[in-house]
Every structure is written in C-alpha cells, then in structure tokens.
Amino acid sequence: MSSLLTNASAMTALQTLSLTNKNMATTQNRIATGERVSGASDNAAYWSIATTMRSDNKAISSVQDSLGLGAGKVDTAYTGMNAAIEVVDEIKQKLVSAIGASAGDREKIQTEVSEFLGQLAGIAQSANYAGSNLLANAGDATADLSIVSSYNRAADGTVTVEKLAVVAADSQLTAADGTFAGLLAGFDAMDDTGISAAADDAAIEAFLSTVETALTSMTEAASTLGASKKRIDMQADFTSKLSDAIERGVGQLVDADMNAESARLSALQTQQQLGIQALSIANQSSQNILSLFR
Incomplete structure (x- = not known):
C-alpha cells in the first residue's frame, strides 16, 4: 500500500540512522576520553568501583x-x-x-x-x-x-x-x-x-x-x-x-579498547552512509506516487 500520509520506509530508515548516530557518538566519546565507562550512566557498578579505587x-x-x-x-x-x-x-x-x-x-x-x-x-x-x-x-x-x-x-x-x-x-x-x-x-x-x-x-x-x-x-x-x-x-x-x-x-x-573502538567507528561510519542513502531512497517513494497521476 502506498500512502502520502505515512512513509513507513522513511520512518524505519530514520530510526536505523538515529541508532547508528547514537552508537557513533558513544564510540567517538570513548575514543576521545579513552574510557568505555566515563560516567555512572555507562556502567554504574564499574564507575562506582573505579571512582573509589582512584580516590584510594x-x-x-x-x-x-x-x-x-x-x-x-x-x-x-x-x-x-x-x-x-x-x-x-x-x-x-x-x-x-x-x-x-x-x-x-x-x-x-x-x-x-x-x-x-x-x-x-x-x-x-x-x-x-x-x-x-x-x-x-x-x-x-x-x-x-x-x-x-x-x-x-x-x-x-x-x-x-x-x-x-x-x-x-x-x-x-x-x-x-x-x-x-x-x-x-x-x-x-x-x-x-x-x-x-x-x-x-x-x-x-x-x-x-x-x-x-x-x-x-x-x-x-x-x-x-x-x-x-x-x-x-x-x-x-x-x-x-x-x-x-x-x-x-x-x-x-x-x-576502552582503542583497537576495537577504531574498528567499530569505521563500521558505524559505513552504516551511517548506508542509512542516509536508505532514508534518501525512502523519501523518494512519495515522488514516485505522483507519477501515477501523470
């Protein structure tokens, strides 16, 4: 079913791209700080232990x-x-x-x-x-x-x-x-x-x-x-x-394991490019509906 009001393909592509961007931000933060647990939100138990041991x-x-x-x-x-x-x-x-x-x-x-x-x-x-x-x-x-x-x-x-x-x-x-x-x-x-x-x-x-x-x-x-x-x-x-x-x-x-994070960043960059391409293709589906009325 083709719809002008709901573009399911674009929504899916957008959700996938948003998740990729979020993962990329996490990876970039790990590379910048050198830590995979830089705050309590990353891993509360490990962060608490590390904070105490650093203080000691x-x-x-x-x-x-x-x-x-x-x-x-x-x-x-x-x-x-x-x-x-x-x-x-x-x-x-x-x-x-x-x-x-x-x-x-x-x-x-x-x-x-x-x-x-x-x-x-x-x-x-x-x-x-x-x-x-x-x-x-x-x-x-x-x-x-x-x-x-x-x-x-x-x-x-x-x-x-x-x-x-x-x-x-x-x-x-x-x-x-x-x-x-x-x-x-x-x-x-x-x-x-x-x-x-x-x-x-x-x-x-x-x-x-x-x-x-x-x-x-x-x-x-x-x-x-x-x-x-x-x-x-x-x-x-x-x-x-x-x-x-x-x-x-x-x-x-x-x-953070910098080797693993570097490889993960490369993979996420590729996923990001593919996500942008998928979103672009999904957004073109509405234009395809117009051809039915020509």
Missing part, C-alpha cells in the same frame, strides 16, 4: 610521600650515627694512648679529645632533616618519628591508616641545646673528660669504660636505624607497586 590511589600517593619523607629523616639520622661512632672510636684510641703517658702528652691528648667531643656534638646537631632530629632532641615522645606507611580499605568499606614508629630516645646523643644526653649522657659526668696532667690511669680507664658503653649503645642504635630505613624502603617499594596494580585494575574496568 590518591591516598596511597600521599602514603608514598610520607614514606619518602620518613626515609630521608631516618637516613639522615643513620648517617649521623655512623659518623658519631667514628668520632667516638677516635676518642677511644686517644684514651688508650693516654694510659701510662706523661703529663705533657696527656695535656695534648686532652686537647684532641676536647675537639672530638665538639665534633661529636656538632654531628648530632647537624643531623636535621625537615625539622626532625633523631640524634639531638628532648629524648621523649615529642621527638618520636611517626611515618604513615599504608592506607587500607576493608571489605566492609572501613579504612585504616598504619604507621611506622621510630623512637627518638633510642638514638639520642645530645639534648636540643647540644649538651650530651641519652646514649652519651656519661660524657658529661667526668670533669675534663678524665684526662689531665693530674689524672691517673684509673680515671682515664673509668672514662674509657664509659666510652665503650656508649659505643655499644650507639652501634645498637645504628642497627635499629638501619633496620627502620630498610623497612621503610621495602614499604615504599611495595606501595609503589600496589599503586600501579590498582591503576591497572581500574583500567581493566573502565578503559
């Missing part, structure tokens, strides 16, 4: 920053502690050489040891990183180092933040004002550091015992700082890999 990944990025800052602080303290151990070793050698030495030699050794003590205090004061000093501090909890190490989301959606703690009192060499404290507290207990023209071998040996005790404690502190640094480095490496894994997981949910 930003938090993990902050964790990486915290670990980097913490690593710098601990590494600075570790370097300072090793330098301090070398200075105390020098003091130890001088004390040994002072035993049995003449009064004049002891005076010279005393001068050297005094210089070493000044260097020791200077090292502790200089081991500062971003306002934190694990070698020169108050020796209480206010100087402790707390490093954010992880951001975790449980299955029920609750989140927790884990921290690594480094106790400042375990590595304290001086107070904030530079006076010996903590591991070197005994260095302030003997006048003239035990070496003088009037001192006897017993006094020197007493200070040598103090030095030995300090060396043992400092070595343990250096080991603890080294272990903390290693743990921070390992956590930083894991956090970096975790961030990459989350990013890949989000990509698998929402990223």
Whole structure:
C-alpha cells in the first residue's frame, strides 16, 4: 500500500540512522576520553568501583610521600650515627694512648679529645632533616618519628591508616641545646673528660669504660636505624607497586579498547552512509506516487 500520509520506509530508515548516530557518538566519546565507562550512566557498578579505587590511589600517593619523607629523616639520622661512632672510636684510641703517658702528652691528648667531643656534638646537631632530629632532641615522645606507611580499605568499606614508629630516645646523643644526653649522657659526668696532667690511669680507664658503653649503645642504635630505613624502603617499594596494580585494575574496568573502538567507528561510519542513502531512497517513494497521476 502506498500512502502520502505515512512513509513507513522513511520512518524505519530514520530510526536505523538515529541508532547508528547514537552508537557513533558513544564510540567517538570513548575514543576521545579513552574510557568505555566515563560516567555512572555507562556502567554504574564499574564507575562506582573505579571512582573509589582512584580516590584510594590518591591516598596511597600521599602514603608514598610520607614514606619518602620518613626515609630521608631516618637516613639522615643513620648517617649521623655512623659518623658519631667514628668520632667516638677516635676518642677511644686517644684514651688508650693516654694510659701510662706523661703529663705533657696527656695535656695534648686532652686537647684532641676536647675537639672530638665538639665534633661529636656538632654531628648530632647537624643531623636535621625537615625539622626532625633523631640524634639531638628532648629524648621523649615529642621527638618520636611517626611515618604513615599504608592506607587500607576493608571489605566492609572501613579504612585504616598504619604507621611506622621510630623512637627518638633510642638514638639520642645530645639534648636540643647540644649538651650530651641519652646514649652519651656519661660524657658529661667526668670533669675534663678524665684526662689531665693530674689524672691517673684509673680515671682515664673509668672514662674509657664509659666510652665503650656508649659505643655499644650507639652501634645498637645504628642497627635499629638501619633496620627502620630498610623497612621503610621495602614499604615504599611495595606501595609503589600496589599503586600501579590498582591503576591497572581500574583500567581493566573502565578503559576502552582503542583497537576495537577504531574498528567499530569505521563500521558505524559505513552504516551511517548506508542509512542516509536508505532514508534518501525512502523519501523518494512519495515522488514516485505522483507519477501515477501523470
């Protein structure tokens, strides 16, 4: 049946062309954004998961920053502690050489040891990183180092933040004002550091015992700082890999396959051309009816 009022062929062709144009717009959006799920309307479940994981990944990025800052602080303290151990070793050698030495030699050794003590205090004061000093501090909890190490989301959606703690009192060499404290507290207990023209071998040996005790404690502190640094480095490496894994997981949910989208676009362009042609043919059917009345 031919009708002037209703062109069924044109309506069908128009519906097909509209669907093709809609699909083409979707494909072009995927190519432009690189995502097949760029909004909740594309896939609500995947969009929600991806949005949450991207937010968590930003938090993990902050964790990486915290670990980097913490690593710098601990590494600075570790370097300072090793330098301090070398200075105390020098003091130890001088004390040994002072035993049995003449009064004049002891005076010279005393001068050297005094210089070493000044260097020791200077090292502790200089081991500062971003306002934190694990070698020169108050020796209480206010100087402790707390490093954010992880951001975790449980299955029920609750989140927790884990921290690594480094106790400042375990590595304290001086107070904030530079006076010996903590591991070197005994260095302030003997006048003239035990070496003088009037001192006897017993006094020197007493200070040598103090030095030995300090060396043992400092070595343990250096080991603890080294272990903390290693743990921070390992956590930083894991956090970096975790961030990459989350990013890949989000990509698998929402990223568009550009090869597939390119092929789909080519096919849709062909369908669009055919749809326009079909609509053109359908619109000519009304003109064909006129020929019946000629």
